[in-house]
Structure formats: C-alpha cells, structure tokens
Amino acid sequence: MQRTPWHILGAGSLGTLWACRLARQGLPVTLILRDAARLASYETAGGLTLTEQGTGHLYPVPAETFDSQVPIKRLLLACKAYDAEQVVTRLAPRLAEGAEVILLQNGLGSQDAVAAAVPHARCIFASSTEGAFRSGDWQVTFAGHGFTWLGDPANPVQPYWLNELTDSGIPHQWTADILTRLWRKLALNCAINPLTVLHDCRNGDLQQHPAQVATLCAELAELLEHCGQPEAAVNLLEEVQRVIQATAANFSSMHQDVARGQRTEISYLLGYACAAADRHCRSLPHLQRLHRQLVQHLQALGLPST
Ligand code: NAD
Ligand code: KPL
Secondary structure, X not given: OOOOOEEEEOOOHHHHHHHHHHHOOOOOEEEEEOOHHHHHHHHHHOOEEEEEOOEEEEEOOOEXXXXXXXXXXXXXXXXXXXXXXXXXXXXXXXXEEEXXXXXXXXXXXXXXXXXXXXXXXXXXXXXXXXXXXXXXXXXXXXXXXXXXEEEOOOOOOOOOOHHHHXXXXXOEEEOOOHHHHHHHHHHHHHHHHHHHHHOOOOHHHHHHOHHHHHHHHHHHHHHHHHOOOHHHHOOHHHHHHHHHHHOOOOOOHHHXXXXXXXXXXXXXXXXXXXXXXXXXXXXXXHHHHHHHHHHHHHHXXXXXXX
C-alpha cells in the first residue's frame, strides 16, 4: 500500500523525536530544512541522531529545502510558535488541496494564524507533554516520556493515519476538546514559567511562593471561565501545585530559553492570556503585572519581549 509521506518542518527537539520514530517504523518521512547550507551540513552528518536511555542511533531521514517542488500532503509543523505562521506561508504553495498540517506548537495564537494562512489545508492542533532537547547539531535526546493529544476544533472526525503513530510508539489520543487541553497547558505554563524566570529558580522553588502561585491560579481560572473554558479551570491550583512538586528539580522551558539567551514563546503564553483578558474587558491585575515584569526582564536582557 502507498503511504502518504510525512513532511517534517523543524529538525529540532520535537521534530527529530517524531521523524526518528516514524522513520524507524519504515514510514516515508522527509525533513524540510532552512536552506542549501543547512542541507549540506545535514548530509555531512549523515542523518539525525536520537539518544534514548543513553544510547544514540543514527537515522538517515531524507531531507530537502523549501525549494523542492514535491507537493506536501501531510506536514508536521515542529517549529516554535513564533516561526509557525511565516514558515507555513512559505510552504503554502506546496500544500496539496486537503493537505493536513499537524501543529505541535505550545501555547495559543499560532494555531489560528497558521489556519488563516492555509485555508485549503486541515489544521490539526496538538498538545504534547513529551520532553526532548537538542544535544548538538542534528542530535536530540529524548528526555521525558509523555503524551500527545491531537484534535481539530473545526472537525471532530479523526484522521485515518493515527495507527501510524501507534505503530511508531508515539503515545497519543484524539480528542474533541483539544482547545481545552491547550488552554489548560497554557494556564499551567502561565502560573509556573514566568515566576521561575523572575525568581531565577527551579520549578520546585516556587513552593516558597505559595500565595503568589495561588493568586495567579485564581485569576487564570477566572480568565478560563470567561473564555468559555470552564473545564480547563477545574482544580487548576491543585494541578499547578502537583506539577511544581513533580518537576521540582527541573527548570521550566521558559527559564531554559532565557538562560540560553534564546527567544521565549511569551506572546503565545502569558501574552496571549493577557490579550484575552483585555478582549473580555477583565481586569486581572496580578497576571497583567506579571506580564509587564516579564517583558521588562526580557528587555533588560536584550531578548525579544514578544
Ligand atoms: P526547537 O527550537 O528545538 O526546534 C525548532 C526547529 O524549527 C529548529 O530546528 C529550527 O531551526 C526550525 N526552524 C525554525 N524556522 C525554520 C525555517 N524557516 N526553516 C526550517 N527550519 C526552521 O523547538 P522544540 O523544542 O522542538 O519546540 C517546538 C514546539 O514544541 C514549541 O512550540 C515548543 O514549546 C513545543 N514543545 C516542545 C517540547 C520539548 O520538549 N522540546 C515539549 C512540548 C512542547
Ligand atoms: O510545560 C512546562 C514547561 O516547563 O514549559 C511545565 C513543566 C509544565 C512547567 O510549566
């Protein structure tokens, strides 16, 4: 049987994790790389290396640049939220009618921008708790087993290819409530990540700031209810406390970005939450002050604040 090829944009942490697992199952996968120089570097490396449980394995996944003329029927978009719209706009002419685009971006806002840029494609939103990090050029370490929820707010019918994810060992579930999942994760990230940056601490150190965490969770729960996401607000504080405890030794993803001098996804997390509060004319003073403080902090470090 002829399988629909997976095109993967973003040979970073999650893109590599997906590419290697699909490719080792014998599924057709092609990476889309930035330009000819990156393609040459990739060809010199001979493929992607995925390290799992201390052992690295090389996967010679085929790659091409944006300039390829091959039509794309299924695209896994594995870049950061701030790159998603621009990247998909460049790929739009190659997307076949009815193509599917799977969006792995954290936070909210980038998914709607992508969907508007490619109205001829079906956009499937994802929310993942898997963890991976880049350990070198074309090298990724699988750091934390997790789960990926997939869904399409515009169409509840699940795609036929989910069995390819099962066969590839990618734990996942189709859900009609993907927006609730994304809002819930956004709220968790808003309650934890900015505080870890501003206090310059590990997630567990937020146990020293219980009142600050509780006040933010109360405002985030109010926001979720006003945004039509009451389910995402249920027991939010308890879950935030549980995550802080379960990930006590870790630095949040935003803290890691800042520590490496990299751009954060602030506009798709706390920035998105504050913009939603403004749209609903809600005054959420602690959340809004946290946003201002984070913006100032990033600016002082010379990092983008959007
Ligand atoms: P990453 O920075 O490791 O990878 C992104 C990749 O996209 C990079 O290789 C970059 O070069 C590539 N890219 C960007 N613009 C490009 C362009 N124009 N052409 C070609 N390639 C381009 O990011 P990541 O950690 O894989 O994160 C991707 C998304 O997944 C983010 O929204 C992140 O929040 C989310 N996420 C990541 C993890 C994780 O453990 N890494 C877990 C859950 C969610
Ligand atoms: O997802 C996270 C992150 O660091 O981005 C957790 C661990 C939930 C902290 O918000």
